[in-house]
Amino acid sequence: xxxxxxxxxxxxxxxxxxxxxxxxxxxxxxxxxxxxxxxxxxxxxxxxxxxxxxxxxxxxxxxxxxxxxxxxxxxxxxxxx
Amino acid sequence: xxxxxxxxxxxxxxxxxxxxxxxxxxxxxxxxxxxxxxxxxxxxxxxxxxxxxxxxxxxxxxxxxxxxxxxxxxxxxxxxxxxxxxxxxxxxxxxxxxxxxxxxxxxxxxxxxxxxxxxxxxxxxxxxxxxxxxxxxxxxxxxxxxxxxxxxxxxxxxxxxxxxxxxxxxxxxxxxxxxxxxxxxxxxxxxxxxxxxxxxxxxxxxxxxxxxxxxxxxxxxxxxxxxxxxxxxxxxxxxxxxxxxxxxxxxxxxxxxxxxxxxxxxxxxxxxxxxxxxxxxxxxxxxxxxxxxxxxxxxxxxxxxxxxxxxxxxxxxxxxxxxxxxxxxxxxxxxxxxxxxxxxxxxxxxxxxxxxxxxxxxxxxxxxxxxxxxxxxxxxxxxxxxxxxxxxxxxxxxxxxxxxxxxxxxxxxxxxxxxx
Numbered sequence: 001x002x003x004x005x006x007x008x009x010x011x012x013x014x015x016x017x018x019x020x021x022x023x024x025x026x027x028x029x030x031x032x033x034x035x036x037x038x039x040x041x042x043x044x045x046x047x048x049x050x051x052x053x054x055x056x057x058x059x060x061x062x063x064x065x066x067x068x069x070x071x072x073x074x075x076x077x078x079x080x081x
Numbered sequence: 082x083x084x085x086x087x088x089x090x091x092x093x094x095x096x097x098x099x100x101x102x103x104x105x106x107x108x109x110x111x112x113x114x115x116x117x118x119x120x121x122x123x124x125x126x127x128x129x130x131x132x133x134x135x136x137x138x139x140x141x142x143x144x145x146x147x148x149x150x151x152x153x154x155x156x157x158x159x160x161x162x163x164x165x166x167x168x169x170x171x172x173x174x175x176x177x178x179x180x181x182x183x184x185x186x187x188x189x190x191x192x193x194x195x196x197x198x199x200x201x202x203x204x205x206x207x208x209x210x211x212x213x214x215x216x217x218x219x220x221x222x223x224x225x226x227x228x229x230x231x232x233x234x235x236x237x238x239x240x241x242x243x244x245x246x247x248x249x250x251x252x253x254x255x256x257x258x259x260x261x262x263x264x265x266x267x268x269x270x271x272x273x274x275x276x277x278x279x280x281x282x283x284x285x286x287x288x289x290x291x292x293x294x295x296x297x298x299x300x301x302x303x304x305x306x307x308x309x310x311x312x313x314x315x316x317x318x319x320x321x322x323x324x325x326x327x328x329x330x331x332x333x334x335x336x337x338x339x340x341x342x343x344x345x346x347x348x349x350x351x352x353x354x355x356x357x358x359x360x361x362x363x364x365x366x367x368x369x370x371x372x373x374x375x376x377x378x379x380x381x382x383x384x385x386x387x388x389x390x391x392x393x394x395x396x397x398x399x400x401x402x403x404x405x406x407x408x409x410x411x412x413x414x415x416x417x418x419x420x421x422x423x424x425x426x427x428x429x430x431x432x433x434x435x436x437x438x439x440x441x442x443x444x445x446x447x448x449x450x451x452x453x454x455x456x457x458x459x460x461x462x463x464x465x466x467x468x469x470x471x472x473x474x475x476x477x478x479x480x481x482x483x484x485x486x487x488x489x490x491x492x493x494x495x496x497x498x499x500x501x
Contacts, residue, residue, distance in 0.1 A: 038466075039461065040465065040466060043237060043256065047258070047264075050268075050271070051267075054271065055271065056255055056268060056271045056272060058232075058253040058254055058255050059247070059254040059255070059256060060253055060254055
């Protein structure tokens, strides 16, 4: 499994506890419109991602991330940095 | 000629309609509908209260009714102090109604210097800078201190002015869980070592009235070589031996680099400030846009603030009475069976936690109708999506007033089914 595929799997796994509506997840899934997360859910989810990958996703970066695919790419970039 | 000019400049009576998708005001349709639904349920608009008369720091007339004020942040009751009022009147007579200018140009008068000296004396610092509001003090300090490539680390429950200070600047912004020492440590540990970092904390968080474990959090910040700013807006005058705030009460004065505060709570007027012992602190005046590009406070405001701060330094009886009031109200509400924001009376804010908006509005209305004004707070201002009735105490509340408030809370709580 490629590094990106592994990250995608971990990310989608971490989304599940917050995926109340059971939305099918792909790179194109959006957090705001498809998953309908409010700001509190986003905060808890981001903390879970940060702890799992031992990274920091600043609020500046979070503002640019709208889809699962964008998050996976951001995590990959931060892990490599 | 005159008529022609008037006609040319007047707004058209029937402006050409803008398609809804291009009308910039369309984005507020949801808010307008939500507010209308609330008003249609027959309640008084909680966000449109008018004080027709203010009789004292603890009493006003609202809709023709005498009302006990229990939601004003007028902690030390300085707004009707005769010396404070006289100082304002004298300044009005001697210096006029306003400054017309920036602190940097023509807007610094005698009493702007005097109030900054009063702050240096109160806080025992070498530096003090006054801003036009507390909001602008946070906006200015945070956006100016942390630059591009540097970091601001803030508590998730921070006040809007702290969040907005982050947005106004160019630094990277990192949040940690509210009052969570371990989470702050973990996040600081993941950041690169080199860039400068500012950790922003608050002594008292105003929604629930909970106090920060500043001593531990400041120690963690220092371990990671970060500078610390503490907002002490809700603690000035009644925490610590000199009333400086939670940071003084917890003994971390030596490690907090910047203290932000406001004149609109314990001081009893309007304005904001930052105090610091940093040797280069004065440079803020040269670089901080919310300090430079706005008019300074009117002379009467800074004169009242200076007098009030000088009196707060010695207001030991007021301080003791404020804490007695907090204990009486907290104890009484607990005995009645209300769910409160803090287990103990840790601050002068006591938040009653309710189930939902309907119950909160119903109870808020019942309290107002019985002559008690409290703040209603709802998401997104509140943490974890809670609906709150927030009470803030005043040193001038009498024990009888608090007893009356408790009776009215009991009645309102039963009417709104918040009590069994």
